[in-house]
Amino acid sequence: MFLTGFAALAVMPLLPVAARDLDGVVLYPLVAGAFVAASLLGGVLGGTWADRAGARRPLTAGVVLTVVTLLVSATSTTIWQLALGRFADGIAAGLVAVSVNVAIGESYPDHVRARALALMSACWIVPSLAGPPLAGLVAAWWSWRAVFFGLAGLTLLPAAAAVLLLRGQAPQAGAAQGTKEPETPVRRPALPAALAVSAAAALTQYGVSAWDVRHVVCTVSGLALLVLFAPRLLPPHTVRAERGLPATVLLRALTSGAYFTLEAFVPLMLSTARRVPGVVTGLAFTGAALAWAGASWLQGRLQDRVPRHQLVAVGAGVMAAAVALAVLCVLPAVPAATAVSSMVLAAVGMGLATPSLTLLSLTHAPAGGQGYASSAMQTSQNLGQTVVLALSSALFSAVSTATTGQLAPFVWAFALLVLPVAGTVCLAARTRMTSPDQQRAPEPAATTSHHAEPVDET
Known part of the structure; x- marks a missing residue:
């Protein structure tokens, strides 16, 4: 997971450089969006595969494909080859993300899963501090291709070790699940x-x-x-936020869409409309990663004290405050650097809400359907990110063409995010367990010490 975070945070800043080097700047939006689009497909494949054969096989396929796609991107001679590499990398990421959730569901009882997820979030701290600057130095001193080659080499050995740790572990249908939802069929x-x-x-x-x-x-x-x-x-009736797994899946889409859209527009506002130094924008990403990991650690310690659905509501409330702060930072009288705190505050909300929703999805999963639930959550996250970002971008572009001011479009783009976070606060109760004894699942007869969790950072 450490290398997954390092690769995710190191590759993204290099894509504009690679697109320019390959004379494909016009197609840069396609290259940037190929990863998220393909992870939708990878999540579906991984969920179905994991339910049939356990976590090990899709995880093996995912990590092997990750290494291969990094090599494809590193050897790109055209922008289309780079786009293909990013698309295949998205499929691999979807496979790995779902497999890791299933591995946690198979290996840990409910009261330990929260801490496992928090540990995986902590693995993003060092990559958030070191990934972008190291990748930038390598690209400046050598080539952007060297970054892809280096990541492929670094990922190979730990990926093989992770696969070996799951060797011989058969799928345990419902062994570590707390709630079985017969009204939610595995479709x-x-x-x-x-x-x-x-x-x-x-x-x-x-x-x-x-x-x-x-x-x-x-x-x-x-x-x-x-x-x-x-x-x-x-799941059926997800749009209607039916209690249980459908509502949990919907809230994953709403929170992820709001956060990653805010993460896209705050740096854009800082670099274009407010003209702040690039180091300030970098501090926003670093602070957000640290805040997310810290809040995720906190939710792991609140396992037996606060119901999961309440943590989701609190996290969404914190995100609502972050959105309001982002709108306030558009005013010229407010220091531009204050916008950094809006990203940090939103990351606190996500650190509380995201692991809680992941645990709720595993608890609400039908018997033998942890892969199905994990796949639905991965798909929902990517859909939420795609739709909310698309709507905000369309509104931003429309306002930009209708006005000459640089700040007005950001006001509307940020204001739109109030809808998904407010909806999450209102619907959080629909994700709750039906009785307190379902908060804790019976511990499996045998557990492993394997740690894994997908943290979807785009």
Whole structure:
């Protein structure tokens, strides 16, 4: 997980450099969005595979594919090869993310899972501090390709070790689950639907990058495909926030969409409208990573003191305060550096809400369906990020064309985020366990010391 975080935080700042070097700046939005779009497909594949064969096989496939795709990206001679590498890397990330959740569900009783998730969040602290500057130095002194080659080499040995730790561990259907939800059937997502949703996400992210006929057609087509096919990848009645797993999956989409959209627009505002030094923007990402890890550690210590659904509501409330602070920072009289605190505050909310939603999803998963639940959560997170970011970007572009001011578009983009966080606060109670004794699952007869958790940072 340490290397996963390092790779995620090191690669993203290099993509604009690689796109320029490959004469493909025009297609940069497609390259940047390919990872998230493909992780939708990878999550569906990983969830179905994990329920059938346990966590080890999809995890093996995911880590091997990760190394291969890093090499594909490193040897890119065209922008299309780089986009292909990022798309394949997204599939690998989806496989790994779902497999790791299933591994935790198979290996740990409920009262230990929270601390395992907190430990995995802590693995992002050092990468957040060292990843971007080290990658920048390597790219400046040598080449951006060297970063991809180096990450492939570093990932190979620990990835093999993680796979070996799960060797011989068979899937334990429901062994570590607390709640069985017979009213939530395990409806396996169809592969064509997953492919359609991945294509729709890529179209949407490319389409909102500009306002012309071609981009509008791509945006409308992508959103139409999402509306048509996305419900087939989620539990029944997710849109209606039915109690249990459907509501948990929906809230993952709302919180992730709000956070990652805020994370996209605050640095943009700092670098363009407020003209702050780049080091300030870097501090925003570092502070957010530290805040997320700290809040995740805290929720692990509150396991037996505060119900999980209440932690979700509190986390969403903190995010609402962060959104309000971001809107306030648009005012010229407010110091620009104050916007950094909005990202940090939002990360605190996510550190409380995200692990809690992950644990609730494992608890609400039907018997033998932890892979299904993890896949639904991964898919929901990526869908939420795609849709909320697309809506905010479209609103931002529309206001930008209607006004000459630089700050007004940010006000509307931030204000839109009030809707998903307020919805999370209102719907958090629908994710609660039906009785207190379901907060703790019976400990399996045999447990392992394997630690793994996907922390989806884009």
